[in-house]
Amino acid sequence: MTNVVFFIEQIATGLYIFAAVGILFMFFRWSRANAELRATYYELERDIARFRRANALTALVLLVEFALFVLGIQRVVAPTLRETSSVSVSVVLAANDGDFRTFTPNPIDSGIQIDASGVILGEQNPADLIQPTPTLTPTPVGTIIPNSPPAECNDERVQLQIPANGMLVFEPIPVVGIATVENFAYYRFELRGESTTGNFATLERDYTEPVAELGELGQFVPAFYQPGLYQFRVSVFDLTNAMVAACTVNIYISEPIPTATPLGTQSAP
Numbered sequence: 001m002t003n004v005v006f007f008i009e010q011i012a013t014g015l016y017i018f019a020a021v022g023i024l025f026m027f028f029r030w031s032r033a034n035a036e037l038r039a040t041y042y043e044l045e046r047d048i049a050r051f052r053r054a055n056a057l058t059a060l061v062l063l064v065e066f067a068l069f070v071l072g073i074q075r076v077v078a079p080t081l082r083e084t085s086s087v088s089v090s091v092v093l094a095a096n097d098g099d100f101r102t103f104t105p106n107p108i109d110s111g112i113q114i115d116a117s118g119v120i121l122g123e124q125n126p127a128d129l130i131q132p133t134p135t136l137t138p139t140p141v142g143t144i145i146p147n148s149p150p151a152e153c154n155d156e157r158v159q160l161q162i163p164a165n166g167m168l169v170f171e172p173i174p175v176v177g178i179a180t181v182e183n184f185a186y187y188r189f190e191l192r193g194e195s196t197t198g199n200f201a202t203l204e205r206d207y208t209e210p211v212a213e214l215g216e217l218g219q220f221v222p223a224f225y226q227p228g229l230y231q232f233r234v235s236v237f238d239l240t241n242a243m244v245a246a247c248t249v250n251i252y253i254s255e256p257i258p259t260a261t262p263l264g265t266q267s268a269p
Helices: 001-012 010-039 043-085
Strands: 159-161 167-169 173-179 182-190 201-208 211-218 228-238 243-253
Touching: 001 010, 001 043, 010 043, 043 201, 159 228, 159 243, 173 228, 182 211, 182 243
Parallel strands: 167 243
Antiparallel strands: 159 173, 173 211, 182 201, 182 228, 228 243
């Protein structure tokens, strides 16, 4: 049902055009039936004209109700569903395992003598030398599909870290990056792919607070879109309502990955 609502939202413009053409056509038929009713004096022809006028008026009312139905989905239902689905709840559980104590066995006095003549102390002792600490490897942001199309992020004022270019997305993720320009007005998320008929569709709402340093820009929920290759874009607009900078990456939306179900615990005999 959610997919149907967002599909109607995407094709709302075409549905408005269809409803407008139908309303004009039915209004023309209603007007012609009125003219025929006034022009004839025969009862049979007057009944036929009344029947045509009633049919045209009924179709005219239905088309108006259809246009109002599409308007309600576009302006009320779809934004409410999108805002509700973007809410995420995080639960942090702290485990208390008690004090960790390592058992140390008592030394055994067996009278064994240890020859320490081969042990070199002083400057040659490796324990006295300063060892370099290896650099930590950055944690990957997710599964990256190889050979993905290149990203289009040439402006340092608009950058994306998550989602990364070629990233596999199957659950709600935080969008992390930078979005700020001179005379900043707002930025928005846009998506282009199979579910958006090949055009960039605006996601959720406009964000009016700039993010000058690397941080969370918002959240992306992929559950509303069919699996496939998409272009995810962050567009930044200035006070003249013109897009002055953008960053576009390629992502792959897939179905949620199923989790393994335990078969059970084997009981002791």
